[in-house]
Amino acid sequence: MIQRRLQNLRDRYFDFWGLVSIVSIVIIAVLLIFPLTRLVLASFMTQDGTFTSTDNFSIIETYIEFFSERFYYETLLNSFYVCILATIFSVIIGVPVAYLVSRIAIPGKIFIRVAIVLTFVSPPFIGAYAWILLLGRNGVITGWLQIIGFTLPSLYGWGGIVLVFTLQSFPFVFLMMLSGLRSVDQSLEDAGINMGRSPFGVFWTVILPLVIPSISTGALLVFVTTFSDFGTPMIIGEGYRVLASLVYGEFINEFGGNPRLASTLSILMLTVTFGALLIQRQFARRASFDQETVTPLGLRKISTTKMVIATLIVYAIVFTAFLPTLTVVVSSFLETRGPLLIGEFTFDGYLTATRLPVSFRNSLVLVLASTALCVAIGTLIGYVVVRRKNRITAIIDTMSMTPYAVAGVVMGVSISISFGGYPFFLSGTSLILILSYFIRRLPYTVRSVSGFLYQMGPQTEEASINLGVPPGSTFFQVTLPQITPAVLSGALLTMATIAREFSSTVILYSGRTRTLPVEVFAQVLQGNFGDASVVGTVLIAFTLVPIVVLFKVFGKNEQALL
Amino acid sequence: MDTVSSTRLRIENITIKFPGVVAVDNVSIVVKPGEFFTLLGPSGCGKTTLLRTIAGFCNQNEGHIYFNDRLVDSLPAHQRDTGMVFQNYAVFPHLTVWQNVAYGLRARRVPKQEMSDRVNEALRLVDLNGYEDRKPSQLSGGQQQRVVVARAAVVRPQILLMDEPLANLDAKLRVRLREELRELQQQLGITTIYVTHDQDEALSISDRIAVMLMGKVKQIGSPMEIYRHPVTRSVAEFVGEGTFFNGVVRQMNDDEITIELKDGTSLVADLISGLVITEGQSVGIGFRPQDAKIVINPVPDLENILIGTVFQKMYFGGLVRYKVETSSGIPMQVEEYAPIKEGSNAEKDSINISIPRDRLMVFPFGVEAEIES
Numbered sequence: 003m004i005q006r007r008l009q010n011l012r013d014r015y016f017d018f019w020g021l022v023s024i025v026s027i028v029i030i031a032v033l034l035i036f037p038l039t040r041l042v043l044a045s046f047m048t049q050d051g052t053f054t055s056t057d058n059f060s061i062i063e064t065y066i067e068f069f070s071e072r073f074y075y076e077t078l079l080n081s082f083y084v085c086i087l088a089t090i091f092s093v094i095i096g097v098p099v100a101y102l103v104s105r106i107a108i109p110g111k112i113f114i115r116v117a118i119v120l121t122f123v124s125p126p127f128i129g130a131y132a133w134i135l136l137l138g139r140n141g142v143i144t145g146w147l148q149i150i151g152f153t154l155p156s157l158y159g160w161g162g163i164v165l166v167f168t169l170q171s172f173p174f175v176f177l178m179m180l181s182g183l184r185s186v187d188q189s190l191e192d193a194g195i196n197m198g199r200s201p202f203g204v205f206w207t208v209i210l211p212l213v214i215p216s217i218s219t220g221a222l223l224v225f226v227t228t229f230s231d232f233g234t235p236m237i238i239g240e241g242y243r244v245l246a247s248l249v250y251g252e253f254i255n256e257f258g259g260n261p262r263l264a265s266t267l268s269i270l271m272l273t274v275t276f277g278a279l280l281i282q283r284q285f286a287r288r289a290s291f292d293q294e295t296v297t298p299l300g301l302r303k304i305s306t307t308k309m310v311i312a313t314l315i316v317y318a319i320v321f322t323a324f325l326p327t328l329t330v331v332v333s334s335f336l337e338t339r340g341p342l343l344i345g346e347f348t349f350d351g352y353l354t355a356t357r358l359p360v361s362f363r364n365s366l367v368l369v370l371a372s373t374a375l376c377v378a379i380g381t382l383i384g385y386v387v388v389r390r391k392n393r394i395t396a397i398i399d400t401m402s403m404t405p406y407a408v409a410g411v412v413m414g415v416s417i418s419i420s421f422g423g424y425p426f427f428l429s430g431t432s433l434i435l436i437l438s439y440f441i442r443r444l445p446y447t448v449r450s451v452s453g454f455l456y457q458m459g460p461q462t463e464e465a466s467i468n469l470g471v472p473p474g475s476t477f478f479q480v481t482l483p484q485i486t487p488a489v490l491s492g493a494l495l496t497m498a499t500i501a502r503e504f505s506s507t508v509i510l511y512s513g514r515t516r517t518l519p520v521e522v523f524a525q526v527l528q529g530n531f532g533d534a535s536v537v538g539t540v541l542i543a544f545t546l547v548p549i550v551v552l553f554k555v556f557g558k559n560e561q562a563l564l
Numbered sequence: 565m566d567t568v569s570s571t572r573l574r575i576e577n578i579t580i581k582f583p584g585v586v587a588v589d590n591v592s593i594v595v596k597p598g599e600f601f602t603l604l605g606p607s608g609c610g611k612t613t614l615l616r617t618i619a620g621f622c623n624q625n626e627g628h629i630y631f632n633d634r635l636v637d638s639l640p641a642h643q644r645d646t647g648m649v650f651q652n653y654a655v656f657p658h659l660t661v662w663q664n665v666a667y668g669l670r671a672r673r674v675p676k677q678e679m680s681d682r683v684n685e686a687l688r689l690v691d692l693n694g695y696e697d698r699k700p701s702q703l704s705g706g707q708q709q710r711v712v713v714a715r716a717a718v719v720r721p722q723i724l725l726m727d728e729p730l731a732n733l734d735a736k737l738r739v740r741l742r743e744e745l746r747e748l749q750q751q752l753g754i755t756t757i758y759v760t761h762d763q764d765e766a767l768s769i770s771d772r773i774a775v776m777l778m779g780k781v782k783q784i785g786s787p788m789e790i791y792r793h794p795v796t797r798s799v800a801e802f803v804g805e806g807t808f809f810n811g812v813v814r815q816m817n818d819d820e821i822t823i824e825l826k827d828g829t830s831l832v833a834d835l836i837s838g839l840v841i842t843e844g845q846s847v848g849i850g851f852r853p854q855d856a857k858i859v860i861n862p863v864p865d866l867e868n869i870l871i872g873t874v875f876q877k878m879y880f881g882g883l884v885r886y887k888v889e890t891s892s893g894i895p896m897q898v899e900e901y902a903p904i905k906e907g908s909n910a911e912k913d914s915i916n917i918s919i920p921r922d923r924l925m926v927f928p929f930g931v932e933a934e935i936e937s
Contacts, residue, residue: 461652461654462656464621464641464648464654465656466667467641467642468646469647469667469715469719470643472640483658484658
């Protein structure tokens with residue numbers, strides 16, 4: 003009896019895939035659970051490295067400090083304020099624009115797609131400095147307006163942050179809304195109209211309720227990304243401090259940072275992003291319906307006047323969102339003096355940007371290395387979570403999705419305090435960046451592969467085993483050839499996102515491992531907007547390449563970017 | 565293709581449990597060498613689970629499986645030497661037709677020349693020569709399923725396993741392919757287990773059938789035994805249509821029993837050997853729609869006459885089906901064949917129905933009792 007149980011256990015876990023499961027769980031434990039645990043511990047640890055509470059020393063000291071000193075807790079309130087505003091505005095803009103784009107034959111939809119994709123691939127803080135180039139104190143548009151005697155309200159501060167956040171994040175809502183609309187059947191709208199509702203009434207009473215879960219997912223993505231972004235507030239906030247920038251500031255402090263406080267702040271960020279994720283999950287589950295879609299919502303016929311108005315609205319919004327990217331690219335070909343753009347066209351920027359080649363090479367090496375790791379490990383994990391369902395792989399499944407909800411800066415801090423010093427001493431190496439990119443972007447390949455495998459079903463693999471080929475060889479002979487498209491598209495997406503990864507890099511990089519986004523940020527902070535534009539343009543191109551391949555070769559659309 | 569010496573399959577007290585359900589409950593079956601054996605049952609009855617267990621994709625919790633006299637319980641799926649045909653084809657999309665069929669031979673390291681001969685022979689058998697270099701995406705559903713049949717048969721497996729292989733095809737193709745499958749199986753003589761929920765398919769194609777309901781084998785027998793002499797009402801209802809009601813055994817002798825209905829009518833039925841009943845016991849009774857005769861004027865020597873009112877009449881071309889209700893409220897189905905005149909037996913008409921005693925099915929338990937159990 004016992005022997006048989008052991009035999010069963012061995013059969014279940016200790017083949018090739020058992021080994022994969024165990025290796026995966028070790029990887030996740032080392033790169034995700036261990037750092038996050040270290041983070042929690044670090045936030046409780048007193049200066050001498052113990053957890054003892056004394057009369058004047060509490061292990062939750064930093065937490066008390068945070069919530070009792072205005073200097074600190076204000077950042078949390080500020081974060082909530084700008085992020086919630088940005089989320090609301092993103093919904094207000096994203097929902098109608100997506101509805102118009104999907105229901106009305108707006109001319110030139112390809113431009114809208116391209117613009118949306120470009121806003122996506124730009125590094126997060128590029129919007130901030132591009133808007134400074136346009137609307138800042140010495141901005142181009144500010145200058146034009148001054149000539150006609152008009153003064154804009156100041157761009158700096160929370161207003162500018164909300165503006166930049168909204169414009170670069172509403173595509174999340176836009177894309178989620180589009181995908182939500184795709185699963186609403188035309189017959190539902192027809193039925194509503196047939197029963198005497200106006201098209202607008204049907205939108206409110208039938209269509210909107212059905213896409214609410216999709217919108218809420220988009221809103222969550224906006225909230226979490228903006229909450230984690232500290233580049234934008236640092237560039238455009240001018241003293242308006244948010245939680246993410248406080249984490250960065252406390253960790254990377256020229257006068258010796260305070261890792262304990264940084265850890266405490268990271269835990270708070272983690273709590274907020276995880277909380278937001280859980281609330282949204284709950285909400286979306288309750289609000290969602292199973293839908294059978296035979297014919298998705300089609301185009302609606304409207305009068306020419308309405309059509310013109312709709313087209314103008316959509317183009318105005320999309321163009322505004324695209325403007326920062328355009329500004330960066332155009333200004334990279336203009337002569338500059340510090341933050342001032344001078345109108346002369348030149349290629350010199352590309353030749354004089356001294357650190358461009360180094361940061362490009364760093365980015366290339368880091369992106370390729372970490373993508374390769376993500377693809378190799380992610381494919382195997384994606385396979386075991388779908389095909390070898392057991393308690394271990396269920397844990398792997400949940401854990402491998404966790405990095406989604408961990409902000410880059412939090413990931414950076416936790417990896418840094420875990421592997422930077424004793425006994426690993428990885429601080430400043432390429433390896434620490436690769437590890438951080440790998441664990442953070444692992445979900446892309448896992449999700450891409452597991453989604454595909456769910457659709458593919460196990461029959462061909464079973465057929466192969468049935469014909470006498472053992473499970474291991476079956477994976478290579480039958481499974482891998484079939485999932486290659488999913489693996490490669492996961493890889494391309496991973497490349498694109500790692501290339502623009504900023505917030506964990508900025509915690510973990512050293513002089514030798516500066517990447518393109520870090521270089522842009524450094525140039526912006528130093529006021530060299532010319533070099534920033536040049537490097538930024540290279541970065542945009544770098545990110546765009548895998549995405550173009552993804553769209554052209556694998557027939558994906560912008561939905562894949564979510 | 566050579567005929568291989570066929571394998572006997574012995575399934576002994578197999579029980580398969582999933583969390584919260586017993587999918588297969590203490591099933592024992594012996595399939596003779598070369599037999600075409602069908603597992604028939606509604607979806608969720610455990611027939612596919614049993615088939616997958618024979619293939620080695622599921623593990624039984626109890627019981628044993630033998631191929632001839634070899635115990636295969638601990639043999640992993642890729643060493644079981646079965647040939648499986650799947651409902652959704654499972655043709656390898658990245659390989660050509662030829663490569664698909666050769667796949668299992670490669671795994672068995674069959675020499676090149678022999679492999680080529682056997683693949684060509686298999687493709688000829690399923691009528692697919694000329695399609696060697698096509699990719700599966702260039703084939704119709706029926707052709708894909710032929711590829712899979714060839715792929716499974718070409719390795720000369722000990723047992724062919726077919727999991728609803730025709731369920732995804734349209735009705736006409738289904739009928740044609742099942743004739744071909746039967747013919748191929750007869751030619752190859754490979755022991756075959758066929759899973760289906762379609763009783764027409766099961767009755768027409770099989771040597772023997774096991775009817776499975778809720779994880780249990782309710783009856784094993786030839787198609788005619790299953791259809792004519794179902795052991796329970798649920799088997800009778802699953803295998804074909806019919807009218808079912810209750811009665812009480814009033815009298816019985818060596819070859820016949822008399823059953824009294826609620827309204828006092830008496831029916832006489834042949835006593836089938838093996839039927840265990842006693843006088844006074846309540847039993848279920850039933851008959852197939854094609855077995856009742858509509859009689860204009862009941863002649864005295866006609867037995868088992870029931871009187872009812874037509875409440876629905878439906879024309880199907882080859883037959884007319886009447887839904888009739890007796891005066892005591894028993895709903896019945898009766899069919900009349902090759903009708904050529906309109907007007908007879910209209911709705912609301914009263915008609916007489918006679919059921920020959922050898923066509924009356926008797927089940928030892930009361931209908932309600934069985935439903936409850």
